[in-house]
Amino acid sequence: MKIKNLTKDPNWIQRVEALGYGYHTDNNNPYWIDHYYFSINNQLADKIYDATAELWQMCLTAVEYVIENKKYDLFHIPKYIQHHIEKNWENDAPSIYGRFDFAYDKETDQLKMLEFNADTPTSLFECGAVQWFWKEHFFGANKDQFNSVHEQLITTWADIKPHLKSDILYFCCVKESLEDLTTIEYLRDTAIQAGIQTKLIYIDDLGWNGRCFVDTEDLEITSIFKLYPWEWMVNEEFGINIINDINESQWIEPSWKMILSNKAILPILWKLYPNHPLLLESHFYSPNGMTNYVKKPLLSREGANISLIANSNEIYSTDGDYGQEGFIYQKLAHLHKEETGFSIIGSWIIGQEPCGITFRESDYPITTDKSRFIPHIIE
Amino acid sequence: MIKSSKTVQLVLITSLLASCNKPKTEQETNNQKVYMRADSTAQYTDVSNQYKQQNSHGGGMGNALLWYMAFSHLGRGMGYASPGLHPNSVSGTNAAKAKAYESTKRGGFGNSAKTKESTAAS
Numbered sequence: 001m002k003i004k005n006l007t008k009d010p011n012w013i014q015r016v017e018a019l020g021y022g023y024h025t026d027n028n029n030p031y032w033i034d035h036y037y038f039s040i041n042n043q044l045a046d047k048i049y050d051a052t053a054e055l056w057q058m059c060l061t062a063v064e065y066v067i068e069n070k071k072y073d074l075f076h077i078p079k080y081i082q083h084h085i086e087k088n089w090e091n092d093a094p095s096i097y098g099r100f101d102f103a104y105d106k107e108t109d110q111l112k113m114l115e116f117n118a119d120t121p122t123s124l125f126e127c128g129a130v131q132w133f134w135k136e137h138f139f140g141a142n143k144d145q146f147n148s149v150h151e152q153l154i155t156t157w158a159d160i161k162p163h164l165k166s167d168i169l170y171f172c173c174v175k176e177s178l179e180d181l182t183t184i185e186y187l188r189d190t191a192i193q194a195g196i197q198t199k200l201i202y203i204d205d206l207g208w209n210g211r212c213f214v215d216t217e218d219l220e221i222t223s224i225f226k227l228y229p230w231e232w233m234v235n236e237e238f239g240i241n242i243i244n245d246i247n248e249s250q251w252i253e254p255s256w257k258m259i260l261s262n263k264a265i266l267p268i269l270w271k272l273y274p275n276h277p278l279l280l281e282s283h284f285y286s287p288n289g290m291t292n293y294v295k296k297p298l299l300s301r302e303g304a305n306i307s308l309i310a311n312s313n314e315i316y317s318t319d320g321d322y323g324q325e326g327f328i329y330q331k332l333a334h335l336h337k338e339e340t341g342f343s344i345i346g347s348w349i350i351g352q353e354p355c356g357i358t359f360r361e362s363d364y365p366i367t368t369d370k371s372r373f374i375p376h377i378i379e
Numbered sequence: 380m381i382k383s384s385k386t387v388q389l390v391l392i393t394s395l396l397a398s399c400n401k402p403k404t405e406q407e408t409n410n411q412k413v414y415m416r417a418d419s420t421a422q423y424t425d426v427s428n429q430y431k432q433q434n435s436h437g438g439g440m441g442n443a444l445l446w447y448m449a450f451s452h453l454g455r456g457m458g459y460a461s462p463g464l465h466p467n468s469v470s471g472t473n474a475a476k477a478k479a480y481e482s483t484k485r486g487g488f489g490n491s492a493k494t495k496e497s498t499a500a501s
Contacts, residue, residue, distance in 0.1 A: 020392035045382060125392075132387045145383040174492040182392065189391035204489035214483055216460070228488065238487030321494070378382065 001040050001106060003338045003374075006138060008035040015137065021130050023179045030372060032126065034134065036340065038359045038376040044104075045146040045357075045378050051111045051278050052100055052347040052354035058276075059116060062268050063089065063259050074284065075264045076298060076325040081234045084243055085255045093254035094160045096153070096187075096225070097121060099358075101367070102345040103280075103333035112280050112333045113269075114344060115296075118260035119253050120229050122179065122302075123346060123373060125186040127358045128153065131375045144378040149348055149356035150190065156351030157194035165250045166222040169196050170215065172203040173227040184227045191225075203228050208238055212247045223250040230258040231299050263298045263328045281331040292332040297322040303368035308332065318366055335365050343374065417460050421471030 009015065012034040016024050024032035066072070067089055072082050099121035101114040128149030135145045169191060173184040188198045199215065203226065207214040213221045226233070230253075233239050242251070259265060266282035273279060287293045287309070295307040297320075304320025310332065335342045342365045346358040359374040360367050416423045460469045460476075470477035 020389065128384075129387055129389060129392075132384055135383065148382060148384045150387045151384045174489055177492075185392050186389075189389055192390055193388070202489070203492075204486055206488050207483035207485045208487055209483045218483055228492070232491035233488060236488050236490055241487070 001038055001044055001104065001336060003036050003340055004039045004377075005036045006034075009137070015133075016130055019130055019133055020182065020185075021125065022182065026370065029370065031370075032130065033361070033372050033374045036374070038343070038374055039379055040146075040376055042144075042378055047109075047111060048102065048146065048345060048347050048357055049354045051102065051113075052349055055100055055113055055116070055278055056098075056349050056352065056354070058269060058273055059118075059260055059265070062265055062272055063256055065272060066259050066265075066268060067256070071268070074268075075259060075262045077258055077262075078234050078239075080240060080243060081255060081258075085258060088254040089256040093250065093252075093256065094163055095253050095257060096156055096160070097124070097253075097348065097350045098257075098260065099123070100347045100349070102347060104336050104343075104345055105334040106336060107334075111278060111345070113278050114280070114330075114333060115263060116260055116265065117346075119257045120227055120261070121346075121348075122183065123358050123360070124149065124348070125182050126373045127346075127348065127356050129186065131358070131373075134375045135377065139377060145376060146378060147356040149350060152348075152350040152353055152355040153187070153190035154194045156353075157191045157196055159351060160252075161194060161196055164196070164223045165247075167197055168199055168223070169252075170199050170201050170221050170224040171227075172201045172206060172224060175202045175204055180227050184225075187225065187227075206238070208241050212245050213238075213241065213249055220247060221249055222247045223252070225252040229299075229301070230255055230261070234258075263296045263300070263330075266296075266328055266330055280333055283329045284326075285329075287329040290329065290331055294330045294332055295327050296330060297327055298325045303366045303371075306366050308365060316364060316366065318368060341372070416468040416471070418469060418471040418473055418476060420473055421468045424468040 013024065016032060016034070021032070024030070066075070067086055070082070072079075072085075077085070098116060098118040100116050102111045103114055104111050127147060132145065132147055132150065135143065135147075171184050171188045171191075173180040184200070188200060191198050201215050205216050206221070207216070207218065209218065213224070215221055233242070242249075242255075264284070266280075267284050269276075270279055270282045281290065283290075287295075291312045292310050295309065297305045300306060300320065300322040303318055305318060305322040307317040308315050335344060337343070338361075341361040341363050343359050343361045344367050346360060347354060348356040348358075350356075357376065359376055360371040361374050362368065362371040
């Protein structure tokens with residue numbers, strides 16, 4: 001795993017914008033990196049595949065454990081939605097995707113799971129489409145990439161189609177984020193290619209008619225994909241309507257993903273699989289004797305409110321709006337470092353299948369919304 | 380074993396989305412007055428401030444195209460509505476439209492996104 005440079009393409013912006021990729025740059029800071037990439041070998045790609053498949057099974061076991069033992073309070077999940085979670089889980093409510101974040105230590109050749117973005121993972125379009133077209137532009141069919149995200153999305157939607165409760169699957173996201181709009185339109189694009197009828201609605205425009213959720217034309221909604229976190233939904237005005245809905249709408253991702261997208265799953269996994277090589281030691285309430293660790297809010301997003309502690313001293317921290325719900329303490333991981341920055345590996349699981357990776361690079365050892373997306377090649 | 384998609388075809392995403400992130404001209408970002416209404420019988424709402432705030436977002440949407448997209452179609456020949464406008468600018472003297480717009484409650488989801496700095500995706 002190492003950085004390799006390319007001759008800069010002076011037309012790269014036009015090239016990626018022609019794909020519909022508009023958030024490649026953030027206030028003059030690059031988000032998409034076009035002129036260098038991570039070169040990895042097949043062994044590392046296979047290692048990431050195997051780790052992702054194994055962790056996915058471990059995560060499903062952990063969800064079962066949380067539900068069976070009603071550990072919801074550790075996750076700060078409101079009481080009123082707990083039965084909905086249990087019903088969703090028992091009924092195998094369909095799930096599309098998730099992204100594990102890994103630290104990779106080149107010296108020991110060891111991957112460690114940092115967290116699992118199970119509910120609203122970002123960088124899907126960059127991975128599945130932009131990265132693939134980048135490979136075609138620079139390498140053609142001569143090189144490989146661990147990236148069948150696009151095909152796997154279409155396959156997964158096709159698998160789910162017979163289980164949808166209605167002929168129309170709604171897709172919703174917030175109004176004022178181009179990144180979220182692009183992601184939801186990409187997901188809708190792949191659903192259309194799988195033969196599903198779709199409609200886009202902004203989550204702010206979702207209506208409640210006293211009996212069920214409706215679209216802007218007052219048509220009833222029964223199946224809906226939302227790019228909006230469960231932990232936000234259940235604490236908003238319409239949250240209670242999820243359980244009052246006479247249609248028992250099918251929400252994708254399902255409500256049981258609230259368990260996996262919460263950092264409380266990390267100490268649960270450590271309890272269920274102590275000293276597992278893919279896990280980092282993690283605890284509730286205190287560092288439990290660790291002197292090198294990361295303090296993470298249960299519900300933080302994009303690296304907000306994280307503190308890095310080395311030799312019991314805080315060496316780095318990020319600001320944000322999270323932490324009221326409590327923290328977990330996770331052993332400090334060794335992050336891959338190049339001259340260009342610190343990197344982590346995001347590994348996609350779509351419809352139970354590990355199918356692609358993304359590299360995110362940061363100037364500091366915490367991945368945030370400012371972290372750069374680095375494409376990769378297997379060679 | 381090849382690990383990459385054999386082909387990637389996009390049927391929906393277009394350069395239209397990419398164009399949303401274009402830098403705004405000085406005329407667009409300064410002193411521009413923007414008024415909107417969602418019915419020809421309605422009075423206009425001055426949305427200049429909201430428009431400027433939207434435009435200041437680095438990766439946000441706030442250009443004219445996506446403001447338009449924020450208007451939703453009410454169906455049954457009643458035209459469009461937008462929660463960004465004062466209700467008087469949505470229905471005007473059109474009573475049927477006002478009833479259709481007001482009988483269903485909206486805006487019960489989405490508020491957390493407005494109070495957090497990060498986007499919904501993680």
